[in-house]
Amino acid sequence: MKHILHKLGLAFASIQPIVLVLVTTGAVMTVAGQVGAGETVIQKATEQFENNPLKVTSLGKGLFMFSGDGGNVTAIVDDGSTLIIDSGVDSRATELNDAIFKATLRPVTRLVNTHWHFDHTGGNVFLGSSGVTIIAQENVKKQLSSVQDVPFVGLRDGHYPSQALPTVTYSKSMVLRQGPQQLTLVNYGPAHTDGDTIIYIARANVAVVGDIFSNPFYPIIDLASGGSIDGMIYSLDRVLAQTDGQTKIVPGHGPVATRADLQEYRDILVQVRQRIQVLIGAGKTMDEVVAAAPTKDFDAKWGSGYVTPDVFTKMVFSSLAGTSTASR
16 A cells, blocks of 8 residues: 655645646446356456556546445545545555555545445455445354355455454444545445445435445345345335435445436336336246246346346245245
8 A cells, every 4th residue: 555654744735736637537447248157246246347447537526436446435635635435356455555545645544335246346455455434234243254156146255364354343333534524434234135234424414325226237135145126126216215316426436426316226126126026926937037037127227237137037036935036
């Protein structure tokens, strides 16, 4: 990590000329196709993340979003340090850290993980070994400490070394200060996983929501980590209630979104859940529900990510039918 002390005294205004060189408009993490037969989500994601350029987007008021090397990473700058949200994949941790320092001229001193998945915690070892304080919901520490399997997507990861584990944890909510910004960390219960953190950055009117929202892709519902379709929708409803038309929504993957984008996504999840509930009530099996294509109206826009329409349907079916151990 570049702790170049003489740079730390630079006024915040000096960041701007450098940022202008880095910022790209509409930075988007391009999906490099879906997981093929015999290929795990980690293999496919790593293949994509290794080749994607690292991009930075200004969110205003000393906030930046870095994308391309895993889940989106948000950086919040104060006079002497940078706090980041999520840490990308492990193989590009040094590159990410260098890009963050180039944009902010401040060393990273704190890291918040939105959940345990490898594309959001891969840089934890690098950063934790450099003395960065890692903060997360308490279940993230448990999950990173052992081997985890995610049903239906071939994701198996862990356990992480001690330097990658959160040293500060919370249960329901926590407030942090980063310069003029107040960050409120909230866990609304099991959703994408049972360790999700939503971060509201009040003064900047930014909400960082992790993988309860990937823009515009069907989500992974990590059933083995307590995730559920009902929990996803509940958390989305809470975020919608806490935001307005001007709020910038930072998704786990994809470009910065609006509250209207989040509303559309939430409404799609509700419709898919309702259709699958009806089919389950009619006694349909998982295969029969998949064959009924309950997502077909939405596949053109939302079905091009790692989670195919059929896999998403299986996740929702399993969540509603209580068969979360199926097809691990």
